[in-house]
Amino acid sequence: MRSSFTLFTLLLLHCWHIDRIHGQKSEGALTVVEKSKGEGADEEEEATVGDEDEGDLEVVQPTELWQTLKPGQAVPAGSHVRLNLQTGEREVRLGEEQLKYWRQEHREEEGETLSSFSPEELKRAMKKIKEDSNTAHYQASVESRFRPLEELKEDMAQLDLLVETxxxxxxxxxxxxxxxxxxxxxxxxxxxxxxxxxxxxxxxxxxxxxxxxxxxxxxxxxxxxxxxxxxxxxxxxxxxxxxxxxxxxxxxxxxxxxxxxxxxxxxxxxxxxxxxxxxxxxxxxxxxxxxxxxxxxxxxxxxxxxxxxxxxxxxxxxxxxxxxxxxxxxxxxxxxxxxxxxxxxxxxxxxxxxxxxxxxxxxxxxxxxxxxxxxxxxxxxxxxxxxxxxxxxxCLQEYRSHSSLLGSLRSLQDQYQDLIQSEMILGEENSYFREIVELIDALHVKMK
Missing domain, CATH: 1.25.10.10 (Leucine-rich Repeat Variant)
Structure with missing residues (x-):
C-alpha cells in the first residue's frame, strides 16, 4: 500500500513538471520587432517565436554595441531593445545578463588566444596592424585632399588658355x-x-x-x-x-x-x-x-x-x-x-x-x-x-676763395654740435648728426 502511494506521488510530480515546461518560453525564443505604426512612436511591439520558427526569420545576433534593427528582424530573448529618439530607429544590444557572460567568455577566449602566441609573434602582428592602419589612413587622407588626375588635367587645359607669360x-x-x-x-x-x-x-x-x-x-x-x-x-x-x-x-x-x-x-x-x-x-x-x-x-x-x-x-x-x-x-x-x-x-x-x-x-x-x-x-x-x-x-682753390663757404661750414658745425648735445641730455643719441659733423671736419681739414 505504501509503495503504491509513493509511485502515485512520483507520477503526479512528473506530470506537473512536464506541464510547467510546456507553459514556459523556450530558452531559444526570439523577439520579433515589428514596424512602428506611426512616425515618432516610442513603443515596441514584440512577438515570441519558438525554435521551430527561427529558420524563417532574419535573426540579428546582438553584441555589446548598439545595432540598428530593420522592421521584421528577430532578436534573441533577453536582448536590450531601445528606440533612438534622434534617428527614430530601433537599436539592439546584449542584455545585462547576456553582456556579463559575453564579456566573461570574450576575455577567456582572448586570454586563450593570446596565450597561444609567443611574445615575438604578438609584436610582429601588432607592428603589421599599425603599418596597415597607417597606410590605410594615409591613403584615405590623400584621396580626400586631392582631386583625380583626369579632373586636374581638364582644369589645367582650360586655365592654360587664360594664363599669359x-x-x-x-x-x-x-x-x-x-x-x-x-x-x-x-x-x-x-x-x-x-x-x-x-x-x-x-x-x-x-x-x-x-x-x-x-x-x-x-x-x-x-x-x-x-x-x-x-x-x-x-x-x-x-x-x-x-x-x-x-x-x-x-x-x-x-x-x-x-x-x-x-x-x-x-x-x-x-x-x-x-x-x-x-x-x-x-x-x-x-x-x-x-x-x-x-x-x-x-x-x-x-x-x-x-x-x-x-x-x-x-x-x-x-x-x-x-x-x-x-x-x-x-x-x-x-x-x-x-x-x-x-x-x-x-x-x-x-x-x-x-x-x-x-x-x-x-x-x-x-x-x-x-x-x-x-x-x-x-x-x-x-x-x-x-x-x-x-x-x-x-675745387680746393675755389673753396678757399669762397668766403661764404667757410662761414657756412662753421655755422653748420655749431648747429649739429648743439643737436648732438641736446640728444645726449635727453638720453638719445643719433649717429647721423655725428656723421655730418665728421664730414664738416673732413672738409675743414682739406681747406686748411
Missing part, C-alpha cells in the same frame, strides 16, 4: 601702345604696367628686342606731360643695373633724347623722372658718361640747378655727380691683382676718357654745390658735403 603681356602692351587711336589714359596705364615688368633684367632686355625701346623714347617727346613722366619712369627702371639695355639705349639715341627733355621747360614731377632715367643710363657706364660731357650735359644740369628753388632737383643732380666721381675713384683704387684682368683694364681705359673733375671746375660747379648747404633738410646738406669732399681735388 611676361613676354606675351609685353607684346600685347606694346601693340596697344603703338596704336594711333590709343587714348592718353590708356597709354599711361600701359606704361605703368610695363614699368612693373621691366624691373626684371630679362624682361627689360626682351622689351628692347621687341622694339619697345623706340616706343618708350618716343613717349619722351610726347606733348602730354603724363606720358613723358611715365615713359621716363619705364626707361629708368629698364636701365637700372642692366648693361645690355644701357648699350641698346645709347645706340638708339637715348642720351640725346634725355638731354633734350631736361633742357625743355618741364614740370617738376617730369624732371625728376627724367633725371632718374639719366642717372640710370650713366651709372657704371663710362662710355655714356664721356658722351654726356661732350654733348654739354653739365651745362644742362647747371641750368636746372639754378632754376630749382626747392632743392629736390638740386639734390638729385648733386647725387648723380657724386656717384660718377666715386665710380672713377673706386676703379683707380683697385689692387694690382685687378689690373691683370683684361676687362678691368678696359674699364680703366674708358674711365680715363671721362674728365669729370676738370669739367666740374670749368662749369662752375665748385660754386654751385655749396648753395645746397643753405637748405634746411639734413639729407640735402649731407649730399652736398659728400659731393664737396669728392670734388675737393679739383
Amino acid at each position: 611676361d613676354v606675351q603681356i609685353m607684346k600685347r602692351l606694346l601693340e596697344q601702345l603703338n596704336k594711333n587711336n590709343t587714348s592718353t589714359e590708356q597709354r599711361v596705364s600701359v606704361l605703368q604696367e610695363l614699368e612693373y615688368l621691366v624691373h626684371q633684367v630679362d624682361n627689360a632686355q626682351t622689351l628692347c628686342s621687341m622694339g619697345g625701346l623706340q616706343l618708350i623714347l618716343g613717349g619722351l617727346n610726347s606733348s602730354d606731360f603724363r606720358v613723358q613722366e611715365s615713359s621716363a619712369f619705364v626707361l629708368g627702371s629698364a636701365l637700372s643695373s642692366n648693361p645690355v639695355v644701357q648699350v641698346k639705349a645709347v645706340e638708339h639715341g637715348a642720351l640725346q633724347t634725355l638731354l633734350t627733355a631736361l633742357a625743355t621747360a618741364q614740370p617738376l614731377h617730369v624732371r625728376k623722372k627724367v633725371l632718374f632715367a639719366m642717372a640710370s643710363l650713366l651709372r657704371h657706364f663710362p662710355f655714356a658718361q664721356h658722351h654726356f660731357l661732350s654733348r654739354g650735359g653739365l651745362q644742362v644740369l647747371s641750368a636746372l640747378f639754378r632754376e630749382d628753388g626747392g632743392g629736390i632737383v638740386r639734390t638729385r643732380i648733386v647725387t648723380m655727380l657724386y656717384d660718377m666721381i666715386s665710380e672713377k675713384e673706386l676703379i683707380a683704387q683697385k689692387g694690382l691683382e685687378a689690373f691683370l684682368d683684361s676687362a678691368h683694364e678696359e674699364r680703366v681705359r674708358q674711365y680715363s676718357r671721362v674728365s669729370l673733375q676738370g669739367a666740374l671746375l670749368e662749369e662752375g660747379w665748385c660754386v654751385l654745390v655749396p648753395q645746397l648747404l643753405d637748405s634746411t633738410e639734413h639729407d640735402f646738406r649731407e649730399k652736398a658735403l659728400r659731393a664737396l669732399l669728392a670734388m675737393a681735388p679739383a
Whole structure:
C-alpha cells in the first residue's frame, strides 16, 4: 500500500513538471520587432517565436554595441531593445545578463588566444596592424585632399588658355601702345604696367628686342606731360643695373633724347623722372658718361640747378655727380691683382676718357654745390658735403676763395654740435648728426 502511494506521488510530480515546461518560453525564443505604426512612436511591439520558427526569420545576433534593427528582424530573448529618439530607429544590444557572460567568455577566449602566441609573434602582428592602419589612413587622407588626375588635367587645359607669360603681356602692351587711336589714359596705364615688368633684367632686355625701346623714347617727346613722366619712369627702371639695355639705349639715341627733355621747360614731377632715367643710363657706364660731357650735359644740369628753388632737383643732380666721381675713384683704387684682368683694364681705359673733375671746375660747379648747404633738410646738406669732399681735388682753390663757404661750414658745425648735445641730455643719441659733423671736419681739414 505504501509503495503504491509513493509511485502515485512520483507520477503526479512528473506530470506537473512536464506541464510547467510546456507553459514556459523556450530558452531559444526570439523577439520579433515589428514596424512602428506611426512616425515618432516610442513603443515596441514584440512577438515570441519558438525554435521551430527561427529558420524563417532574419535573426540579428546582438553584441555589446548598439545595432540598428530593420522592421521584421528577430532578436534573441533577453536582448536590450531601445528606440533612438534622434534617428527614430530601433537599436539592439546584449542584455545585462547576456553582456556579463559575453564579456566573461570574450576575455577567456582572448586570454586563450593570446596565450597561444609567443611574445615575438604578438609584436610582429601588432607592428603589421599599425603599418596597415597607417597606410590605410594615409591613403584615405590623400584621396580626400586631392582631386583625380583626369579632373586636374581638364582644369589645367582650360586655365592654360587664360594664363599669359611676361613676354606675351609685353607684346600685347606694346601693340596697344603703338596704336594711333590709343587714348592718353590708356597709354599711361600701359606704361605703368610695363614699368612693373621691366624691373626684371630679362624682361627689360626682351622689351628692347621687341622694339619697345623706340616706343618708350618716343613717349619722351610726347606733348602730354603724363606720358613723358611715365615713359621716363619705364626707361629708368629698364636701365637700372642692366648693361645690355644701357648699350641698346645709347645706340638708339637715348642720351640725346634725355638731354633734350631736361633742357625743355618741364614740370617738376617730369624732371625728376627724367633725371632718374639719366642717372640710370650713366651709372657704371663710362662710355655714356664721356658722351654726356661732350654733348654739354653739365651745362644742362647747371641750368636746372639754378632754376630749382626747392632743392629736390638740386639734390638729385648733386647725387648723380657724386656717384660718377666715386665710380672713377673706386676703379683707380683697385689692387694690382685687378689690373691683370683684361676687362678691368678696359674699364680703366674708358674711365680715363671721362674728365669729370676738370669739367666740374670749368662749369662752375665748385660754386654751385655749396648753395645746397643753405637748405634746411639734413639729407640735402649731407649730399652736398659728400659731393664737396669728392670734388675737393679739383675745387680746393675755389673753396678757399669762397668766403661764404667757410662761414657756412662753421655755422653748420655749431648747429649739429648743439643737436648732438641736446640728444645726449635727453638720453638719445643719433649717429647721423655725428656723421655730418665728421664730414664738416673732413672738409675743414682739406681747406686748411
